[in-house]
Amino acid sequence: MSIEIKAVKRDVKGTGASRRLRRAGNVPGVVYGGDKPAVSIEFDHKELFLQFRHEAFHASILSLVLDGKAESVLLRDYQLHPVRNTIQHIDFQRVSASEKIHVKVPFHFVNEDAAPGVKLGGGSISHIQTEADISCLAKDLPEFIEIDLSKLETGHSVHLSEVKLPKGVEFVQLAHGDDAAIATILKPRGGDDSAEAETPEAPAAE
Structure with a gap:
């Protein structure tokens, strides 16, 4: 575009x-x-x-x-x-065609409803990051980065290192050793849906 x-x-x-x-x-x-x-x-x-x-x-x-x-x-x-x-x-x-640039690019999350942690486990998805700083040449700059959540289980997270990036693109955080989480599936509050429906939500303990 x-x-x-x-x-x-x-x-x-x-x-x-x-x-x-x-x-x-x-x-x-x-x-x-x-x-x-x-x-x-x-x-x-x-x-x-x-x-x-x-x-x-x-x-x-x-x-x-x-x-x-x-x-x-x-x-x-x-x-x-x-x-x-x-x-x-x-x-x-x-920008120069021959020099790498640092740009924040948005994440597009896909297949959220198909994630086992949501579909089978009843969990909810938490977007920890909605964008990330990437490094690449101008010609390789993507408009967005797709994050596929179709295999995400309850209590598990997707990290930067698990994302397939376009050729020539790298995460700045990851290059500095920070394999940050992007999204996670939170476990349902309480162990029973009917009990949870009747019990007010309590503040999480620190």
């Missing part, structure tokens, strides 16, 4: 100028990195938000068109208005 966003250079800077931009329906931002200087830019908010609301926008190589020239970038930071949920500022980083 190729996502293109258009920007123009922003000559006027400062807090007051940014407020005026937002009132006019635009979003101030910056693009930096690579062997080029940082450039202050601005976007049409409606056009930008149409792309921003898609999951892929947050974990894909984007094509930023500035002054008629396209360059590959990654979303690196943004601020949202706490009430109106509009984009207040946005930052992009240029």
